[in-house]
Amino acid sequence: xxxxxxxxxxxxxxxxxxxxxxxxxxxxxxxxxxxxxxxxxxxxxxxxxxxxxxxxxxxxxxxxxxxxxxxxxxxxxxxxxxxxxxxxxxxxxxxxxxxxxxxxxxxxxxxxxxxxxxxxxxxxxxxxxxxxxxxxxxxxxxxxxxxxxxxxxxxxxxxxxxxxxxxxxxxxxxxxxxxxxxxxxxxxxxxxxxxxxxxxxxxxxxxxxxxxxxxxxxxxxxxxxxxxxxxxxxxxxxxxxxxxxxxxxxxxxxxxxxxxxxxxxxxxxxxxxxxxxxxxxxxxxxxxxxxxxxxxxxxxxxxxxxxxxxxxxxxxxxxxxxxxxxxxxxxxxxxxxxxxxxxxxxxxxxxxxxxxxxxxxxxxxxxxxxxxxxxxxxxxxxxxxxxxxxxxxxxxxxxxxxxxxxxxxxxxxxxxxxxxxxxxxxxxx
Ligand SMILES: Cc1cc2nc3c(=O)[nH]c(=O)nc-3n(C[C@H](O)[C@H](O)[C@H](O)COP(=O)(O)OP(=O)(O)OC[C@H]3O[C@@H](n4cnc5c(N)ncnc54)[C@H](O)[C@@H]3O)c2cc1C
Numbered sequence: 001x002x003x004x005x006x007x008x009x010x011x012x013x014x015x016x017x018x019x020x021x022x023x024x025x026x027x028x029x030x031x032x033x034x035x036x037x038x039x040x041x042x043x044x045x046x047x048x049x050x051x052x053x054x055x056x057x058x059x060x061x062x063x064x065x066x067x068x069x070x071x072x073x074x075x076x077x078x079x080x081x082x083x084x085x086x087x088x089x090x091x092x093x094x095x096x097x098x099x100x101x102x103x104x105x106x107x108x109x110x111x112x113x114x115x116x117x118x119x120x121x122x123x124x125x126x127x128x129x130x131x132x133x134x135x136x137x138x139x140x141x142x143x144x145x146x147x148x149x150x151x152x153x154x155x156x157x158x159x160x161x162x163x164x165x166x167x168x169x170x171x172x173x174x175x176x177x178x179x180x181x182x183x184x185x186x187x188x189x190x191x192x193x194x195x196x197x198x199x200x201x202x203x204x205x206x207x208x209x210x211x212x213x214x215x216x217x218x219x220x221x222x223x224x225x226x227x228x229x230x231x232x233x234x235x236x237x238x239x240x241x242x243x244x245x246x247x248x249x250x251x252x253x254x255x256x257x258x259x260x261x262x263x264x265x266x267x268x269x270x271x272x273x274x275x276x277x278x279x280x281x282x283x284x285x286x287x288x289x290x291x292x293x294x295x296x297x298x299x300x301x302x303x304x305x306x307x308x309x310x311x312x313x314x315x316x317x318x319x320x321x322x323x324x325x326x327x328x329x330x331x332x333x334x335x336x337x338x339x340x341x342x343x344x345x346x347x348x349x350x351x352x353x354x355x356x357x358x359x360x361x362x363x364x365x366x367x368x369x370x371x372x373x374x375x376x377x378x379x380x381x382x383x384x385x386x387x388x389x390x391x392x393x394x395x396x397x398x399x400x401x402x403x404x405x406x407x408x409x410x411x412x413x414x415x416x417x418x419x420x421x422x423x424x425x426x427x428x429x
Pocket of ligand 1 (some may be wrong): 041209210238240258412
């Protein structure tokens, strides 16, 4: 019986994707130095770094390249991690904060290097804005600027209410922080470009090839419905879509849905009014709104974390009111695409990376800020496989907490958490 092919979710990105071949499913036995599970940013970043160093690598993808969060996200290149170095220092000490801080701005550089080296067409633009809705948030941004500068990241500009109005056509914000080395991309086209770069170096990708079982050993065996890969090393990069394949990873992370829509293409005069400098924006709420323009002049607007990966039928109903609160001038504009995607949340909101066995590595849980971290993670995983594990160890040393209450309580607990944070956002505390 033929199995059903899994297509990309219906999204603006899928509708505007660069041409990319369908890869065959894995059939029979294959052998490689490294097998990677998952063709998102984490998996392909790792695979590309390894292929550049001459390793033979096979990537197994359950659906299509970029089918997961990497092909659905807001496209915002945001530096650092979901928890910043001040929190890391408070929780884990200065040495850990310094180690992670030294890498916090590397992922964005890797993306730019990749785009330039392989000529990836993914609408790369410079600049991201953290927008403050309250004076408390603006003070926190001032602190963030000082903190990031301490770690050598200097292309930052703090702006007041008048200053941010020059970048964002709304009166909602009291100010913001501009990171000129942030930016935005068409994420599906970035990941498709990275896949093509990997294949140009001899790497192999099998799509529609869900891994169903891993057999540990000196040679790891990775099984799919119709085939098997034998490899010296395995990298697990299934993130929020990994399911129960590796229970040890599942218990430490929670797939969370977040929703995105895009409008119809807007007249250029209107886009200049909304985002005159074409930077992307995220606000500073816990349950944040994020938005940007696309290359064909649509507004792409996301937000509305639905904890527990619930798939809301009416994404427009959920996001449109948020968009109109920021830009009431869009009241008559039509929404053309709406979709949902899962990111992986950890209890500490710090990413988790390390080893499951001597030759099995993983990375997951960027908690909503993964575009840059996943590119860094790929480099760190490839370094560890090549015998230089020091930088990966800085992440591996972070404690990974399982969600209290086990699997049954994770979703209700986080729904309550979302409600709590929603109330805090409304009260501005
Ligand atoms: C809607 C949305 C908006 C976001 N916006 C931003 C943003 O603007 N900026 C930002 O920094 N971050 C953002 N994020 C987070 C960011 O997209 C993710 O952190 C990042 O893409 C994770 O990449 P990944 O490769 O680890 O996982 P994914 O891209 O999810 O890839 C995992 C892949 O593994 C495959 N897989 C899983 N299990 C198996 C298996 N058993 N066998 C084979 N394959 C398997 C899946 O099919 C999937 O393709 C957003 C996330 C979402 C969902």
